Amino acid sequence: MANCANCGRRITAFNSDPHFNFSDQTLCQNCSDTFNSLLMDNKMGWNSVGITRRFIRQNKDRLRLNDSGIEFLLSYADYIQKNNPDGAEDEEDEEKLEEEELKRKEEDLEKRIALSKMLISSGFNFEGYRIVKYSGYISGDDAIQIPRSGIFDRGRNGENLTDALVKIRRRALIELKEAAYDLGCNAVIGVDFDYLTLDPETASLTGGTVYEPYVICVTANGNAVVIEKIED
């Protein structure tokens, strides 16, 4: 009998899996079980070979595949595809998926650039720009927990209250900018921050009071607008 195309272990007739058996090559029970269970966890089968092929490449570590195992499974996918009347469609599926991924990456980049260029102001106009569209009131928020003991001390990660506030304010601003971007805007005016502190407590099992860490929320508000540079 042959050896496993992936791990090289000798395969007896008893443990060979007919599912992964073609052109004199095969996988041992162990390797095909690992592979099959991962396919199943991801709700995939061999019916969409293009997608399965991508899956093999992306998950080679989790599948514990070495180079010869990958090669075997990829050519097995080819073999299935050749014997599958819908094979051509699968190839298109794979191309479409790659195209979509590329498009997503481009959109991500575009968004990041737009966010970094977005102008925000606590005022209601920008020097040298005119507002051409008002898209409405938007907000972004974030929250943190502050331990009750020593709120002005540095915490476990070397962070104190001020650092934490800076961080949540920044994240609230990023959310605000994203909300403006989603509305097709390139600026936010009238920006200000609202803060909310919570002093949560609950009852313990024995009927006492448990004081939970303080919660500080910050909300950034503003009006999303489209601005245009004034040419003169």
Ligand SMILES: [Zn+2]
């Ligand atoms: Zn094996």
